[in-house]
Amino acid sequence: MKILFVVNNIYCKGNGLDASARRTIKALRDIGQEVRILSCENLEDPNGPQPEYRQKEFYFPIFQPIIKAQGFSYAKWHGPNIEAAVRWADVVHLEEPFFIEHAAMNWAKKLGKPLTATYHLHPENIFYSLGMDGWSFPNNALLRYWARVFLDKCQYVQCPTENVRERLNRFHVKAKCVTLSNGLVPDKCIRPTTPPADYDDENRPLNMIYIGRLSGEKDQPTLLKAMRYSKYAHRIQLHFAGGGPKEKQYKRLSAKLMKEGVLKYEPIFGFYNRDQLRQLAAKADLAVHCAIIEVEGLSIMEAMQQAVVPVIADGRCSGTSQFALNDNCKFPAKDPKTLAARIDYWLDHPKERWELGFKYAESMEQYDIANSAKRLVEMFEAAIRGN
Numbered sequence: 001m002k003i004l005f006v007v008n009n010i011y012c013k014g015n016g017l018d019a020s021a022r023r024t025i026k027a028l029r030d031i032g033q034e035v036r037i038l039s040c041e042n043l044e045d046p047n048g049p050q051p052e053y054r055q056k057e058f059y060f061p062i063f064q065p066i067i068k069a070q071g072f073s074y075a076k077w078h079g080p081n082i083e084a085a086v087r088w089a090d091v092v093h094l095e096e097p098f099f100i101e102h103a104a105m106n107w108a109k110k111l112g113k114p115l116t117a118t119y120h121l122h123p124e125n126i127f128y129s130l131g132m133d134g135w136s137f138p139n140n141a142l143l144r145y146w147a148r149v150f151l152d153k154c155q156y157v158q159c160p161t162e163n164v165r166e167r168l169n170r171f172h173v174k175a176k177c178v179t180l181s182n183g184l185v186p187d188k189c190i191r192p193t194t195p196p197a198d199y200d201d202e203n204r205p206l207n208m209i210y211i212g213r214l215s216g217e218k219d220q221p222t223l224l225k226a227m228r229y230s231k232y233a234h235r236i237q238l239h240f241a242g243g244g245p246k247e248k249q250y251k252r253l254s255a256k257l258m259k260e261g262v263l264k265y266e267p268i269f270g271f272y273n274r275d276q277l278r279q280l281a282a283k284a285d286l287a288v289h290c291a292i293i294e295v296e297g298l299s300i301m302e303a304m305q306q307a308v309v310p311v312i313a314d315g316r317c318s319g320t321s322q323f324a325l326n327d328n329c330k331f332p333a334k335d336p337k338t339l340a341a342r343i344d345y346w347l348d349h350p351k352e353r354w355e356l357g358f359k360y361a362e363s364m365e366q367y368d369i370a371n372s373a374k375r376l377v378e379m380f381e382a383a384i385r386g387n
Helices: 016-030 064-069 080-088 099-111 123-130 136-149 162-170 220-226 247-259 274-283 298-304 336-348 350-367 369-385
Strands: 002-006 034-040 053-055 091-094 115-118 156-159 176-179 206-211 236-241 268-270 286-289 310-314 330-332
Touching: 002 016, 002 080, 002 099, 016 034, 016 298, 016 369, 034 080, 034 099, 053 080, 080 099, 091 099, 091 369, 099 115, 115 369, 123 136, 156 162, 156 369, 162 176, 206 220, 206 274, 206 298, 220 236, 220 247, 220 336, 236 274, 247 268, 274 298, 286 298, 286 336, 298 310, 298 350, 310 336, 330 336, 336 350, 350 369
Parallel strands: 002 034, 002 091, 034 053, 091 115, 115 156, 156 176, 206 236, 206 286, 236 268, 286 310, 310 330
Antiparallel strands: none
């Protein structure tokens, strides 16, 4: 089967959408599928991998700095590559609802090629940078536009979480919406099966990680605010793993907590590779995820593979809380007091926390990306058959 992935720039770094697409394509190729990519050329590494069908980057006047700060870029949506790419494919898979996807969709319609899509992005992801994430009218209007112009033209839409599927159903998307995780690369749990000797030592620092871009929608400030309400704040060592446009702001908030004596250990900010993140998660006492806009949340899922107990924000536009195994692992989004109470509960119960961590590691096995790839193939085949 010849599968065409259409995505603006699959080589963007620090962007969860593009990282997920790269992993999915590799998983599909690993099981023998022929996959080609229609995307912007790899500008970050001109000598590195390139898409089979290259497009030039499109520069948006005024908004380009904001777009770049969010780890994103757009491909130009014209040229012979688009027709050639669609003509080659048995099925065309759209990763975003933007201009290049629209061009590919039009060619697919002309050439009679089936269309599928993955829902990776909420409208709120776009409007957050403009301070309009809480405005219901523009967000709902954009999703209605996406539904009618893009998603309704597809036979199937992959919904990474139930939260996404339910939202698309509320907007009466005509395509068949299938709940299917983007999938995790299998990762052996390296946390030892027995706690370290100093696990119950009341003097040791308690390591707490937040893995995610330092951007507004990930809401790291709620974790920092929670430190004012946690009885363990003086023992907590915060690790923020990721980069992004809010780094300087969050460092200032952290410095203020240090100056006021709320925190004893200075929060650590860093950008880590996959193995470093694995090591960090395996040693962590808790992993916190405060994102208010999140389609799935692969970063916290990867941490859970290392048997760390998560505390996850539960919000209208976040599907990540579906992975919580009990209510003490969830808190209402943007609620630092309840987050602090959840943190204190788990730090009060080290034995329960240690045992539950390994249940989380086990629960992540069902999201093996190889299984997701096989189910995607079934979806593509059904689209080709017209089912």
